[in-house]
Amino acid sequence: MATDVLMGFDEALERYEPVLGFEVHVELSTATKMFSSAPNPAAAGAESAQPNTMVAPVDMGLPGALPVVNAQAVRYSISLGLALGCSIAPSSRFARKNYFYPDLGKNYQISQFDEPIAFEGSVEVELEDGSQLTVPIERAHMEEDAGKLTHVGGATGRIQGADHSLVDYNRAGVPLVEIVTKPIYGAEHRAPEIAKAYVATIRDIVRSLGISEARMERGNLRCDANVSLRPRGQQALGTRTETKNVNSLRSVERAVRYEIQRQAAILAAGGSITQETRHWHEDTGTTSAGRPKSDADDYRYFPEPDLLPVRPAPELIEELRAALPESPAVFRRRLQADYGFSDSEFRDIVNAGVLAELQETIAEGAAPAQARKWWLGEILRIANARGVDAGSLVSPLHVSELIALTENGDLTDRLARQVLEHVVAGEGSPEHVVAARGLKVVSDDTALIAAIDAALAGQPDVLQKIRDGKVQAAGAVIGAVMKAMRGQADAARVRELVLERASA
Amino acid sequence: MSELIRWSAAELAERLTAGDVSSVEAVRAHVDRIAEVDPDVHAFLHVAGDAALARAEQIDRQRADGAELGPLAGVPIAIKDVLCTKDMPSTAASRILEGWIPPYDATPVARLRAAGLVPLGKTNMDEFAMGSSTEHSAYGPTRNPWDLTRIPGGSGGGSAAAVAAFEAPVALGSDTGGSIRQPAAVTGSVGVKPTYGGVSRFGAIALASSLDQVGPVSRAVLDAALIHDVIGGHDPLDATSIPDAWPSMAAAAREGAASGSLAGVRVGVVRQLNGDGFQAGVRQRFAEALERMAAAGAEVVEVEAPNFEHAISAYYLILPAEASSNLAKYDSVRFGLRVEQAGSTTEQMMARSREAGFGPEVKRRIILGTYALSAGYYDAYYGSAQQVRTLVQRDFDAAFEQVDVLVSPSTPTTAFPLGQKVDDPMAMYLNDVTTIPANLAGVPGMGLPIGLAPEDGLPVGLQIMAPARQDARLYRVGAVVEALLEAEWGGPLLAQAPQLGGTRSPLQFAATPGTAPAAGTGTEPDGGTR
Incomplete structure (x- = not known):
């Protein structure tokens, strides 16, 4: 050619x-x-x-x-x-x-x-x-x-x-x-x-x-x-x-x-x-x-x-005319108000061509802000990288499931992004991917405490700093714990526990 | 020859119900008759001997068990090969469909089976119903039982010959421009083209969709009516099927036969369908039939239908146009004959298959139709043909304001010799001049025998036409005419037909063209008038 x-x-x-x-x-x-x-x-x-x-x-x-x-x-x-x-x-x-x-x-x-x-x-x-x-x-x-x-x-x-x-x-x-x-x-x-x-x-x-x-x-x-x-x-x-x-x-x-x-x-x-x-x-x-x-x-x-x-x-x-839904333009204005998006936020959604996906995701139970974050964020990024429409990558049902998993603390944002990639790859629903790949956040405090105690024991200087009130020093321990947990832990919870264990 | 093959379907049905005869006996008698005479007549392309006997046996058993059976249960019937049958090849007499067995029954066939009628086999026809002589069948012509050197009409020559030769009491045909009525005329049988939309076209292999109608072929008006009642009525599988309820055709026929009167019936003779070009003996018998009708109380008047003159031209544009499209599906991709050569493209495969699978008349009409629909010619040809069609319909409307039925000879001539017109398409096409207007207007038409032409001793037919949806009127009037004439003849016209089978062979007939008229006509041949 x-x-x-x-x-x-x-x-x-x-x-x-x-x-x-x-x-x-x-x-x-x-x-x-x-x-x-x-x-x-x-x-x-x-x-x-x-x-x-x-x-x-x-x-x-x-x-x-x-x-x-x-x-x-x-x-x-x-x-x-x-x-x-x-x-x-x-x-x-x-x-x-x-x-x-x-x-x-x-x-x-x-x-x-x-x-x-x-x-x-x-x-x-x-x-x-x-x-x-x-x-x-x-x-x-x-x-x-x-x-x-x-x-x-x-x-x-x-x-x-x-x-x-x-x-x-x-x-x-x-x-x-x-x-x-x-x-x-x-x-x-x-x-x-x-x-x-x-x-x-x-x-x-x-x-x-x-x-x-x-x-x-x-x-x-x-x-x-x-x-x-x-x-x-x-x-x-x-x-x-x-x-x-x-x-x-x-x-x-x-x-x-x-x-x-x-x-x-x-x-x-x-x-x-x-x-x-x-x-x-x-x-x-x-x-x-x-x-x-x-x-x-x-x-x-x-x-x-x-x-x-x-x-x-x-x-x-006439019956069909009477049953017509509102025009997409009117409908959009109503949606924008319902979802509480600003003009520019809403225009971004429309321009990205993901309004219908977003709407379905919300209908499946996701919060509008979360739905917007995912469709305009990670999903759109993958779509653009592959040159396809975002809607073809993942179903709104799966996105709402993913959001629910982050909301209830089963997934961190980072884990959720990993799960998304597997879902896009056709491995099944987020729930299924989490179960199959063991990507769930470790919410069992016993496992976390064991990791924290080990980290604190390995870094006595840091322990001392925390005990001296230098709370920001905890970051080093949190990092070590997250690494040990291969990211499958909620950083906020780890932080809480680190401070708790350090002052024990 | 078993006597029961001469019974009408109505008579056979009565005797079956009464238990005088079994369906197995009836079917066997007809299968035997087919074996005896069909090598000469060649009305059948496929004979379902064993299947028919098995079905007959089943019906006899049901009857013995006291089951509720339809009035025609156990009566054998022949089916034109244009109709799809899921247990028999359905080829429309074309090579391109040789051996093709459809996965469904045509609606009229399904209704026959449901009523307990027993299909005997598939009858010969002109390929894809294109022709007036059955000579365009890819499987060889059918011969006229009155004279085996002559055509049985077409396209439904097989169905007409089958009933005329007592190979079946009744048959199904299809009529696009006269394919039921013209064969009925030249074989001395009865045939009806119902109102367009009166009988489902589902499963009828299409020739020209806006003209095609399936209808009954028989030796008696009542028999046609009985079959019409079985096959007719709304079918959701055909979008052009009329949803209204229909009166009983059989009741109308019985009423006519019982009354014997045409009092108060206004009969219009179409001036344009009874001209100088018609055979003398045809005109004579037609005139006599009009006299009988008048004597029975009918008011006979002449009516004008000026646009009928253009009907044949319009028909030979509309029919090929629709046919060229309807026959496009025969491309060897999904079914039917395939001619393959290594390295050929799909287009080449399609072209070679169509080249090998279609006969010359089919190709001629595909080319005519393709041309008539082409950009730049559409308005001049297809467009004006549709305008003529509207004018023909208006002529009918105007005529039916004056009269109840219209009449004409069914055909301009009696059966012509095989081979006479097969290479002259124009002459062949003109043969349908009387029958085509009814198809263009969608009105019903009946053909029934009114005697033998004095000059050649061959059957002459009367065509009766009624307004759309008034099919019952045809049966009433037809039954009166039939009763009057049979009273005169002392029985059905077909009783005068020559004996077939036994020692005669088609070769003997071929060697003596112009066979003498059957005994009992009381007239001498005066030589052809054509």
Whole structure:
């Protein structure tokens, strides 16, 4: 893969105006699939399964099988449309998008084309400095996911060089809503930040609605980022690229930045942008060319004759509208007050993308200050070091467990950090790690006293100083005791005991 | 030949209930008949002899034990190969599905089984139901029991020939543009295409989803009604299935036969479906049938359906368009024929498998449909075809404001010789000119025999159409017409069909095309009019 030439970000922005657009696919967490009664692998709490075990004849494209629309998926889609401020179509239609690909059982995807269920909305996105931006939504439509191909026999796991491919249809037919924005103008130097904030907002919305697991690392939420540049002063839009496979908020930001820099370098050198899909590579932080994509791609769309138009009753729409949770922005203001965080403390949490994790951690019983300390501290540090989203490292339940273990004195901060590392490594819950690795604070005074007496006996001069009232001299003994206990002791308790034993 | 194979399904059912005959006897008689005549007729692609006998035995035992059985329990039935059956190959007469056994029954099949009917086997058809002669079957054509050198109609020639040759009392078919009604016409049998949504399409291998309907094939109107009552009704597995309750078709048929009257029934003759291009003998029998109906009290009027002229053009855009998409799944990845070569890509494997697995008519329609849906052509082709469809529906609406049922000859001609049109797709397509409008509008249609054409002694069919959801009206009117004509004939038309089996062989027939008309028609052939 040739290395792309990049222009400096600031220079690129000086010469060109970026125009953004996003297609976000949300996997709905319904119990069954979009058009079949097979269990949905994206359902809440679904376990991973062996390939091709979560399939019905419809998902496999077997002859004679017929799709039936999942009513719950329609309700979820309407709720999402409403939360995006969209109008809900009194009648919308499914269409067939025809193309041959082995991950598509029927060799067509059932999607919505000219009559989406939701259209014309907007989303308020909050940026890091607290300012708001309105992202215009063109449409949100229902469709089904495709299966997954695994290419076997090649060195890279890609199709080139593989000698055969395996298909898993478990994901085929998973209900999706695709949210399409209108072109976003005026993003300027904040384009990468806006990209990230937009996707984070969509994630917050679907989470607050409870319609998707919304875990980007699991593909529940997938973003295709469209970027084009136009020279300053030009009216016509430039040629866009569509970067796919962007699986974290951080990557969305980086991918947009990368595309701006790459396209600017090509345009500045007198080249032209190829309209194509680009693949984001997390490891190298670069994009590479996918397939050429033209507006003339011929999917031979036509209305899906196996399904009737979707005509939700007006009462249903109003019922769902009435049941909408407060918007993430309003919700955040309320949370901030409830948790007692300052504006800057709260903004840090939002900007780190860990608000939902924090909220869940608190819901599991942790004190807000403790939850904040862990998510913005050690967990974020590990996440940044690894280039992943903090939420993908550890579950809120485990964090709250960890906090409880420190609060009740079973773990010191230092021990807790060690336990966290083991939890992140997949060794199980904090309780389990503590038990398996014997990392618990020694709270048995007998063991501590034995260690203290030994330390005092080894340092008679220090003992004398303490007895003379020079309490700060105790530090040396405490250090020796903690070392002897391999850190598994509560330093404050050790201090108490040292002073007690010295004056005995 | 055992006499019981000539009984209607209703009669057989009564005798089974009365204990005069066992289901095993009934099934064995039909299996024997198949063994005797099917080498000539080739109505079946698969015969489930042992399984059918085992099921019959089970039903006989249940009956002996005093179990509650449905009225048709123990009656054998043939099933068009387009319907999925979990215990028999389901190939839609295509190489690409050779040997494929689905993991489920089509809903109509499941309902038949639940009612105690005994599947005898799977019947031949044009590949993926594309054709009007059964000559496009990948497994060889079916022959018309009236004249083995002639076509049995299509696509459901196998089901029609099976009942006409007394290999089964009743059968299931599917009708996308006439595939039940046209074979019924040319074999002297009865066939009904129900209202779209009246019978579940789940498990019917799709040709054109917005046109396909599964329906009954029989030798008598009442038998079709009895099967319709079993297979019809709402199915949550088919999103286009109508959720409403339906009246009993059998009750309507019985009521019609008992009354023998068409008093107060307004019958509309569609002017556009009875033109100069129709065979003289077909027009003659049709005119006579109208006279009988008028004599029975019907008010017969001519109605206009100006847009029917464009129906066939619209149909041959909509059908290939939907078919091109429906048939995309046959790619060898998950099931069906696979042609592999070392070093080939997945795309090459798919292309080679489709090349080898599909016949020429299927390929022709896939290409037509792909073209009709292409960007830049969609509006001109698929788009305008849908507009014509709407106009055809409006013609029906307007006509049904004036009349209760519409009638036409079922087909423009009687059965044509095998081979005559197989290389002339346009001629083959025009054969469905009478039956296609009902599919485009989703209204129900029935085909039933009204005599033999004087010039060739071959069966002529009457098509009756009713407004959507008024299928019962077809059975009532059809039963009256049938009763009037059978009274005249002294029995069913099929009683006049030539004997099959024994010493005759298809070669003898092939050597003497234009077989003389069956005795009893009282007319001389006047030579073909086509």
